[in-house]
Amino acid sequence: MDERRDAEFRRFVVERSERLRGFAYLCCGDWHRAEDAVQSALIRLYGAWNRAKRASLDPYVRKIIVNVLIDEHRLAWFRRVRVGDHNTPETPAAAVHDHTEERVVLVEALLKLPQRQRAVVVLRFWEDQSVEQTAEIMDCSHGAVKNLTMRGLAALRGLLSESALAELEGASR
Amino acid sequence: MTDEFSGRVDRELAAIRPPAAFTAAELAARGRRRMWRRRSAGMVACLLALVMGAVFVVKAPLWLGLPVGGGDAASPSTSPSTIMPAPRPDELNGGQPEIVLEVPPEGADLRWIPYSGPSVTAQTAMLTQGWWDLLGSVEGIELSRPTTDGGYEPVDWWTFPPVERRTQELGEASSGGLSPLGSRPIYKQQLGVRFEGVARPDDVFLTYYPRGSFTQGGRSVVDDPLSPHWRYLAPGCGEASGDLAELNVCEEYVAGNGARVFEVLAVTGEPGPAREEVRTSVVYTPDGNAIVISDWSPDSHDENGELVVEHPAAGFTAEQLTSLALALPPVIIV
Numbered sequence: 202m203d204e205r206r207d208a209e210f211r212r213f214v215v216e217r218s219e220r221l222r223g224f225a226y227l228c229c230g231d232w233h234r235a236e237d238a239v240q241s242a243l244i245r246l247y248g249a250w251n252r253a254k255r256a257s258l259d260p261y262v263r264k265i266i267v268n269v270l271i272d273e274h275r276l277a278w279f280r281r282v283r284v285g286d287h288n289t290p291e292t293p294a295a296a297v298h299d300h301t302e303e304r305v306v307l308v309e310a311l312l313k314l315p316q317r318q319r320a321v322v323v324l325r326f327w328e329d330q331s332v333e334q335t336a337e338i339m340d341c342s343h344g345a346v347k348n349l350t351m352r353g354l355a356a357l358r359g360l361l362s363e364s365a366l367a368e369l370e371g372a373s374r
Numbered sequence: 375m376t377d378e379f380s381g382r383v384d385r386e387l388a389a390i391r392p393p394a395a396f397t398a399a400e401l402a403a404r405g406r407r408r409m410w411r412r413r414s415a416g417m418v419a420c421l422l423a424l425v426m427g428a429v430f431v432v433k434a435p436l437w438l439g440l441p442v443g444g445g446d447a448a449s450p451s452t453s454p455s456t457i458m459p460a461p462r463p464d465e466l467n468g469g470q471p472e473i474v475l476e477v478p479p480e481g482a483d484l485r486w487i488p489y490s491g492p493s494v495t496a497q498t499a500m501l502t503q504g505w506w507d508l509l510g511s512v513e514g515i516e517l518s519r520p521t522t523d524g525g526y527e528p529v530d531w532w533t534f535p536p537v538e539r540r541t542q543e544l545g546e547a548s549s550g551g552l553s554p555l556g557s558r559p560i561y562k563q564q565l566g567v568r569f570e571g572v573a574r575p576d577d578v579f580l581t582y583y584p585r586g587s588f589t590q591g592g593r594s595v596v597d598d599p600l601s602p603h604w605r606y607l608a609p610g611c612g613e614a615s616g617d618l619a620e621l622n623v624c625e626e627y628v629a630g631n632g633a634r635v636f637e638v639l640a641v642t643g644e645p646g647p648a649r650e651e652v653r654t655s656v657v658y659t660p661d662g663n664a665i666v667i668s669d670w671s672p673d674s675h676d677e678n679g680e681l682v683v684e685h686p687a688a689g690f691t692a693e694q695l696t697s698l699a700l701a702l703p704p705v706i707i708v
Binding site: 203207210211212214215218219222223226227232236240243244245246247248305306307308311326327329342343344345348 | 379380382383384386387389390391392394395396397398399401402404405406408409564576577579600642650670671672
């Protein structure tokens with residue numbers, strides 16, 4: 202039982218942890234906090250593995266991450282729950298490609314948005330969540346999600362250059 | 375939209391992402407330890423409860439001055455049961471502690487953050503009944519709740535969303551080293567209310583706040599004219615400019631029963647199809663609590679944030695919201 206749970210859990214972590222770290226980073230703008238939040242969420246997920254599996258793992262763990270970040274916000278101190286200073290992560294090879302020449306424009310603009318607008322835009326357009334799912338995670342109404350989306354996108358357009366906007370033309374029309 | 379946006383963000387994140395400092399095996403080990411600790415704590419708690427229960431059964435007759443060795447007074451069949459009655463209005467102030475918040479540092483950017491999940495209590499159940507009865511007397515509306523496919527479905531008494539108790543904690547909106555400054559319980563419900571002649575429902579929020587946890591009047595946070603500053607329950611009156619011009623119109627008066635009323639009409643967008651309104655009424659009740667009802671008009675945008683429909687001229691007015699709030703029952707918020 203435990204062995205099967207371990208194997209399933211480890212496979213999930215290997216496959217999904219990079220995406221989850223990215224999600225947490227886009228929510229909080231700090232890789233250390235993002236990593237702490239993902240670790241906390243995954244450790245909690247382990248304890249609720251069977252229950253979460255019956256529902257859906259991805260939405261479940263995303264909700265835990267948002268809650269962990271809110272808890273962190275609430276406590277206003279950032280406890281480090283790092284397992285250790287290991288530099289041998291079990292991550293998919295594609296996640297460690299060198300992309301240093303890539304200009305970080307959109308992420309920088311995203312991180313300048315107010316927190317709730319940013320979270321909604323990330324959930325809607327990066328995590329591809331529906332309005333309903335986003336409202337559930339954000340604990341707000343459908344109308345508020347759509348309002349925050351509109352305002353977040355409008356603010357993004359103001360923050361991005363003409364060329365970046367042109368590149369994202371499909372996204373901004 | 376999603377593909378373009380998502381692909382670009384993926385590429386940019388890949389350029390700046392540091393290596394992870396954990397492995398799946400380590401997380402599984404920590405998860406196992408956490409489960410073990412929780413189970414151990416649960417077993418210790420059960421054991422303690424059993425021991426305390428046994429001690430009580432043996433000692434209680436002595437403490438209470440009752441004869442030891444059975445008898446009617448010790449019989450379970452004659453044990454009294456206590457059911458808490460609903461509070462009378464004159465009991466409210468005595469039954470509810472005032473929320474006292476520390477004074478935050480100057481310039482701190484604070485927000486109320488959802489802390490504990492929803493629960494239903496005797497007080498919220500009473501509110502649910504009162505709110506249902508009250509809305510049933512309003513003509514020309516259909517009550518609904520959100521569905522999983524993004525739409526709404528009509529509700530009856532059995533599916534009417536209950537008013538729920540939640541707690542909020544005051545925390546800093548950006549990263550920093552501030553300690554928590556306080557928390558408060560609230561009673562809250564969200565409902566869809568569709569008005570005749572309008573395709574989509576308004577979102578209507580009912581919230582009760584405990585005395586001492588707010589300042590009367592309205593004020594908005596700096597970057598969001600629709601969101602109240604943490605001390606207040608409604609946005610304030612100000613101006614904004616640019617494509618997302620926002621206008622808040624406020625009115626204050628004293629109602630017939632002595633309750634103070636603060637009403638806000640917040641309008642987002644320039645006049646035209648993208649114009650949306652949020653109407654809010656705050657009633658500061660004589661017991662020191664506050665009832666806030668806000669009505670968000672159906673948004674004019676689809677799920678991608680694009681403009682799709684014209685703004686409907688319907689919904690509760692601020693005066694109607696105030697009338698509803700004044701007719702709601704008083705409760706203890708704990």
